[in-house]
Amino acid sequence: MDRQTYNARLADLRELRGEVAQAEKAVAAAQATLDKLTAQRARRVAELAGYEKAQAAPIAKASGLSVAAVVRIAPLLDPTPAAVREARPAAEAPAPTADTATPPQPEPVGTAAPAMTTAVAAPQPTPAVEEPTPVVEAPAAVSAALPVSAAAVARGPRETEPGVQAPSSTVVGDGEVRVLPWIPEGPAGDRFAAVTSGLVSKRPNFVQQARATVFLDAATGDLVARDHTLRLSLGAKTPGEILDAVLATAPGTERIYITDGAPWHLGAERYSTLKDAVAAWLNIPSERWTTATGRGKDKLAGHFVHQRQPVGRYAPTAAPDGDMVEIRSVGEWFDPDGADPAIVRDAFRLLWQALRRHWDDVVLMGSPSQTGRDLWSRTIPTKGKWAGGYPVMSEELRGLLHATAGQGRTELVLPPRVPAELPALVEYDRTFAYAKHTWKSGVGAPQRITAARFAALPEKEQVKALMSCSHWHVRVTVPQGWEHVGLLPAPAPGERNWVYPATGGTQFTTWAGGAEVYTALSNPIAPWRIEVLDGLVWEDGKPIDDWAKQLKSAWADLTNLSTVHGDERQRTAAYLASRAVRSILLFGIGGFAQRPRTVGGSTPVGEPLPAGVEILGQDDRVVTWQRSTGFSRDPYAHPEWAAGVWSGARAALLSMKMREDNVSVGALHVPAGSVVAFRTDAVYVTADASWPYHGQPGEYLMKGHLPGPVPAPTTEEELLALRDQGRAHLAAHTAGGSR
Known part of the structure; x- marks a missing residue:
């Protein structure tokens, strides 16, 4: 050829x-x-x-x-x-049928948890990823709550070989949903309640190096470098032309934030997916620039391909192992919403100043996730029990949490569970929600609480275990006559999708955090039946509390500045900076989850590709690829903390006590049939609930109000359209309406 x-x-x-x-x-x-x-x-x-x-x-x-x-x-x-x-003998299993996705196995024996009817509010136990991590907050596709059958809960063989997990699955309708792992017996199960040998989170003994950063509006060509604003000619806005123009004007630049214009979307109509278009743009050849290969051990730096917040890493062709220049989107930090590059620059200045009041060695890194992790590492104690660092969970346990601890709740409730025509659609959004759930987190190796061990505990100790930092394998029964929303997640088709069964009599098997289990047992309507099959309970600690408190303080300072500053541009900059603090905490928590790592790179056409890669794009010169490398030996991987925050936030969507006002708020405190949707930290209802709001983290702010009659949304697109109308209506009729 x-x-x-x-x-x-x-x-x-x-x-x-x-x-x-x-x-x-x-x-x-x-x-x-x-x-x-x-x-x-x-x-x-x-x-x-x-x-x-x-x-x-x-x-x-x-x-x-x-x-x-x-x-x-x-x-x-x-x-x-x-x-x-x-x-029927317990070990006897019915013969498989054409409708059975997997051969039914005997049901595991569980122990009923006590109903905690004396309490109403959920406890306050407490998003990840490699680079950048905007996906932490992005919701999954909206899905209706489905009835899940009890008879379809199946267990695989107890253990086929050492280390192999038998599945626990739930069947919806006539098809099997996602299979969840469970903890096996014997030595293989012991590894789930262990930590990784020789791997701990230690306080760093070095200071991060700041990188020379500029801000560029790719739509207009406006560049802000330090205190100078210039207009550049960017040609066709390829990476090479942007780098040439910026470096000619601001030599020594190491990071370019694109504030507007999204050049990586130019010509996207020529590609079948937006991701293909971004990959092609990142790899447009240049005579003077090539893909950076990274430094030190990071040999697979390459580009990060993301539909809206990609990262391009480039080095001079003459010195590919030399200094690297990044092209990034400022959207990783906040939505600039039309702010010019000078305001964005000022937002980063204010952000650094606010953080420096708490960390005298703060350096703003490329992404909020990286910055959050670095700032947290500088709060690791130097005295006390954890002065030597926090141990990292075993790889088996990290894998279990990755598969069974979801993030935000995203659900659209469809008619007839809500009226086909709504009297109104009111959006309540929790301000800086995750910051409310960082005061307590599990530390050290967890204890395994099997069904038999749970049954042997006095009721007081059972309640204490359920209220601790914990993660439970449970069989759930929705009470007969239940008319409100579902309380606990059940696995649904898709990699990380969940539904919330709400039909009376429904049974399903799932994993859930202690905060959610507690809420199901103590909710103000009727306690759900929870059978404990297995569980992991950590020692209560405060590993992220100081970090979160300092971020909340910086957020409060910037939020206040955004309302009192006499200059409108500085008010805008302060507001954007407050959003950046929110991203640092949000994506910092996501960073603890440490998903299986994905690395990317590019290889010249004709050369052999690394094993196990997924090809993202190709041109006449290079093939762009990515591959999963599984769980790395990351000393800052703590999915148990992220799981606790997410569980606490989902529980607070249902019920939360505002002690200062002596009022309980959340979805369970509005009438049945009036909850239309959940989206991460927001709930949509059919009437004004008049919940108090003081601007504190975790409180419910009315963010949109659309008077009825309103047709009930049946798709995510319809919900988002109604949301935008509701926000516009509220803004037009009140002086507030923004978070």
């Missing part, structure tokens, strides 16, 4: 890639439609099961399901005589 033929075949392959992408989109759309119809069928089957004379056989015939599948959705319709069910 000659070069001409090779290039021609490459062109053909690119066309084929587009056709494949279109076909994949069509399949995904069809699958989404199928999933929606399947979920709708499951809901209707569950509704029919509520009729006292309902029978499984006619419902199965009408729905096109087998009787077994109908029973999985609605266990109350099981035609097996009760005496036969009770007499």
Whole structure:
């Protein structure tokens, strides 16, 4: 094959890639439609099961399901005589059917947790990623709550070989949802309640080096370098042209923040996905610049391909191992919302000044996640029990938390659980929400609390364990007659998706944090039945409390400055800086979760690619790729802390006590049928709840109000459109309305 033929075949392959992408989109759309119809069928089957004379056989015939599948959705319709069910040996499993995704296994024996009806408010126990981490706050696709069947909870064999986890899965309708891991018995299970040998989080003994930074509006060409503003000619706005223009004007620049213009989206219409367009832009060839390979041990630096906040790392072609220059989006820190580069520069100045009051060696690093981690490391105690550093959990436990500890709750409640026509749509958003849940976190190696051990504890000790920093494997039963929203997450199709079953009588098996389990047991309506199958309980500590307190103080100072400063531009800069502090805490917490690491790089065309890579893009010169390297030996990996914060925040969406006002707030404190949606730290309801607000972290701020009648949203797009209308209406009718 000659070069001409090779290039021609490459062109053909690119066309084929587009056709494949279109076909994949069509399949995904069809699958989404199928999933929606399947979920709708499951809901209707569950509704029919509520009729006292309902029978499984006619419902199965009408729905096109087998009787077994109908029973999985609605266990109350099981035609097996009760005496036969009770007499069936525990080890006996029914024969697999065509509707069974995996062969059913015996149900694990659990121990019922005590109902804590004396308390209402959830406790306050407490987002990750490599570079940058805007995805921490971004919600997953909105999905309706589905009824989940008890009879479909399955367990795999106790242990097939050392270290292998048997799955715990829940079936929705006639298909299996995501399989969750569980803790095996024996030595393999002991590793889950252990720490990684020789790996601890230690206070650094060095000071970070600041990098020369400039701010560029790629739409106008305006560049702010220190105290100078210049207008540059950026040509076609390729990376090489941007680097040439900036370095010619501001030599020594090491970091370029793009404040507006998103040059990586230029020509995006030519690509099947936005990610492909970004990858292609990052790798536009230049005679003077090449992809930076990193320094020291970081040989796979390369570019970070993200749809909206990519990171380009470049080095001079003449010295590829020399100084690196980054091109980044300021959107990692905050949405500039039209602010010019000078205001953005001032926001970073104010941010540094506010943080320096608490950390005299503060350096603003490339992303809020990196900055948050660095600042936290400088709060690690030098005295006391943890002076030597905080131990890092075992890889098995980090993997378990990665699979079973979700982030923000994202759910759209559909009719008939809400009216088809809403009297209003009111958005309540929790201010600086995660900062409310950092006062207590688990430290050290956890204790494993099996079902048998939990049963042996006095009730007082059971309550204490559930209120501690903990993570529980539980079987959940929704009370009969329950009409409100779901309280605990159940695994749903997709890598990290969750649903919140709310139909009375539904049973499911899941993992949940102590804060959520406590809320389910102590909620103000009716206690849910929780059976403990297994659990991990940490010693209560305050490893991130000082860090969070100092960030909250900086946030409060900047928030106050954004309202009292006499200069409008400085008020805007202070507001943006306060948002940056929020990002430092938010993404810093996400950074503790330490997802399996993804690294990227590029290889010249024709050279062999590293093993196990995913190709992101290719041009005539280089192939851009990424690959997962699993869990690294990261001394700052603490997913147990991130999981605790996320669990506490989800619990507070349901119920939270405002002690100063002696008022309980949250979704469970509005009437059933009036909660329309949850989005991370916001709840949407059908009426003004009149919850008090003092501007403190964790409090509910009314952020939007759209008078009715309003058609109930049935998709995420419809919800977001109504949200924007509600915010605009509130802003037009009040002097406030912003957070």
